Amino acid sequence: MRTIRQQLLIGLMSGMVVTIIAVCIGTYMKVRHETNELFDYQLKQIVRSFPANMTLQQTETADKHPGKKIVVQVWDKYRSMVFTSNPARNLPLYDKRGFFEVQVAEKNWRIYSEENSQQVVQVGQLILDREKIEISLALRSLIPFLILIPTLALLIWIVVGRSLQPLTRLATALGERSADALHSIDTNGYTPEMMPIVNSINALFFRVDSSIQLQKMFVADAAHELRTPLAALKLQLQLVERTTDEEERKSGIKKLHERLNRAIHLVQQLLILARQSDLDEQKIDQNISLPKLARQVVSDFSLLAENKNIDLGVDVNGEDIVIRGNPDSLRIMLGNLVDNAIRYTPKDGCVDVSVIKESQSVILRVSDNGMGIPIVERERIFDRFYRCEGSGESGSGLGLAIVTNVADLHHATITVSEPITGKGLIFAISFQTFELL
Numbered sequence: 001m002r003t004i005r006q007q008l009l010i011g012l013m014s015g016m017v018v019t020i021i022a023v024c025i026g027t028y029m030k031v032r033h034e035t036n037e038l039f040d041y042q043l044k045q046i047v048r049s050f051p052a053n054m055t056l057q058q059t060e061t062a063d064k065h066p067g068k069k070i071v072v073q074v075w076d077k078y079r080s081m082v083f084t085s086n087p088a089r090n091l092p093l094y095d096k097r098g099f100f101e102v103q104v105a106e107k108n109w110r111i112y113s114e115e116n117s118q119q120v121v122q123v124g125q126l127i128l129d130r131e132k133i134e135i136s137l138a139l140r141s142l143i144p145f146l147i148l149i150p151t152l153a154l155l156i157w158i159v160v161g162r163s164l165q166p167l168t169r170l171a172t173a174l175g176e177r178s179a180d181a182l183h184s185i186d187t188n189g190y191t192p193e194m195m196p197i198v199n200s201i202n203a204l205f206f207r208v209d210s211s212i213q214l215q216k217m218f219v220a221d222a223a224h225e226l227r228t229p230l231a232a233l234k235l236q237l238q239l240v241e242r243t244t245d246e247e248e249r250k251s252g253i254k255k256l257h258e259r260l261n262r263a264i265h266l267v268q269q270l271l272i273l274a275r276q277s278d279l280d281e282q283k284i285d286q287n288i289s290l291p292k293l294a295r296q297v298v299s300d301f302s303l304l305a306e307n308k309n310i311d312l313g314v315d316v317n318g319e320d321i322v323i324r325g326n327p328d329s330l331r332i333m334l335g336n337l338v339d340n341a342i343r344y345t346p347k348d349g350c351v352d353v354s355v356i357k358e359s360q361s362v363i364l365r366v367s368d369n370g371m372g373i374p375i376v377e378r379e380r381i382f383d384r385f386y387r388c389e390g391s392g393e394s395g396s397g398l399g400l401a402i403v404t405n406v407a408d409l410h411h412a413t414i415t416v417s418e419p420i421t422g423k424g425l426i427f428a429i430s431f432q433t434f435e436l437l
């Protein structure tokens with residue numbers, strides 16, 4: 001691939017060379033034409049410089065100036081020659097008057113002839129001589145153009161090189177960076193054309209930097225959250241090891257199991273969250289029937305609901321509603337919402353999953369008649385590891401963070417509200433209609 005400098009040089013120069021060649025051809029023809037006219041004018045002037053009646057026999061007898069290029073002859077009214085400038089090259093007297101061309105001894109002549117009542121004056125010039133001068137004059141007039149080409153090439157090379165300097169500067173600025181230097185590039189001294197590139201690079205640096213910060217926070221949070229249950233596990237294990245009482249040992253081991261299960265759940269949720277955070281738009285590539293998804297998730301959780309005697313229902317009113325999405329992510333998202341609804345609704349409660357079609361959007365809704373969440377806390381429940389106090393349930397605090405990730409990935413919005421009865425909670429995930437098929 002050629003450099004921009006080379007491309008500009010070649011492009012501009014080829015255009016200019018073609019133009020200059022055309023101008024040269026035009027100039028050459030024009031100069032030849034003008035010179036030709038000038039020669040004709042001179043011939044006419046020579047003829048007119050003779051007196052109207054030359055009676056004297058002034059004919060030179062020998063050619064004293066062999067370099068003479070023009071033959072001037074005068075005949076009197078009886079057609080006898082009274083003057084010739086060059087006896088060695090005498091031309092016959094022609095009947096034609098004015099300008100005309102003849103061939104004498106295989107040489108072409110340009111003749112001008114005028115006649116009055118007393119005499120005929122005829123001037124002849126070798127066409128070859130005229131052409132020699134014409135061509136040399138025309139060629140000399142082209143010299144400025146020939147000097148123009150290398151001068152322009154040099155000028156373009158220098159100017160383009162200068163204009164591209166910011167690009168080289170940007171390349172150096174980026175090349176010198178270490179992998180963790182994500183501060184923005186100094187925007188001073190860049191041309192307006194370069195600004196979009198510099199701004200995009202800066203925006204990219206900013207995004208990469210924030211995502212790295214998020215990752216760091218995530219790892220720190222995860223390590224912190226894992227440390228507590230693991231430390232508790234170890235304590236529990238020490239207790240079981242030390243005890244001699246069989247009953248105490250049994251209940252200790254049972255608690256150990258519970259704690260282990262919680263730790264496993266936490267790790268599973270962490271893994272899911274990490275995997276969901278890694279997904280990108282390209283994974284949103286399947287047609288998903290929301291009613292079907294709702295039925296699947298409800299059946300996944302039917303046992304859990306039965307255990308608490310919770311009425312878990314699905315309301316999808318017949319019509320199939322399809323969105324573009326990632327099936328695993330959507331199932332995990334709805335699963336987390338239903339899991340929460342069952343978990344945070346007391347025994348004999350009621351949980352409903354519904355799919356509602358509106359003019360601008362499609363809404364996936366999970367409602368329950370459980371303990372609900374005070375309005376002040378509703379913003380925070382989507383934060384990682386955030387759990388409301390006093391629910392009496394165990395959990396990781398990651399479920400709704402996963403829900404947020406999946407919703408963001410699908411450009412869906414989440415709203416939390418409470419039923420008209422005031423008891424319980426409604427999660428509504430609203431997908432934009434333009435993503436419908």
Ligand SMILES: Nc1ncnc2c1ncn2[C@@H]1O[C@H](COP(=O)(O)OP(=O)(O)O)[C@@H](O)[C@H]1O
Pocket residue numbers: 336340341342344345368370371372373381386387388389391394395396397398399400401425
């Ligand atoms: N349907 C609900 N009803 C009442 N509280 C809820 C409901 N869903 C979530 N919450 C509250 O939001 C908190 C965060 O939920 P989540 O992120 O799923 O974490 P986890 O369920 O592991 O605690 C829960 O601890 C709970 O207090």
Ligand SMILES: [Mg+2]
Pocket residue numbers: 336339340395397398399400
């Ligand atoms: Mg949860």
